[in-house]
Amino acid sequence: MEDFKVFYDESEDILYLAKEGQEAETEELSPGVNAELDVNGNLIGIEIFNASSLLKDVVKLIGKKLQTA
Numbered sequence: 001m002e003d004f005k006v007f008y009d010e011s012e013d014i015l016y017l018a019k020e021g022q023e024a025e026t027e028e029l030s031p032g033v034n035a036e037l038d039v040n041g042n043l044i045g046i047e048i049f050n051a052s053s054l055l056k057d058v059v060k061l062i063g064k065k066l067q068t069a
Contacts, residue, residue, distance in 0.1 A: 008051065015051035019044055 007016040018036070021044035025037045029046075032054055036045035048054060 013050055013052050015048040015055070017046040021045075
């Protein structure tokens with residue numbers, strides 16, 4: 001995962017984890033979470049739609065851990 005970069009589109013509320021490559025196929029992993037694959041079936045990206053809602057509990061946990069550290 002070290003080749004992946006993180007991008008957040010605030011206006012669309014989409015979190016992207018992506019690396020270099022040309023998308024050939026998209027697989028829905030769960031509602032609102034897609035995996036982008038290249039022509040060889042390698043993972044080149046993950047899209048998380050409605051990221052602020054979907055990840056709000058994760059962000060809260062991270063915040064609590066940072067406060068106690």
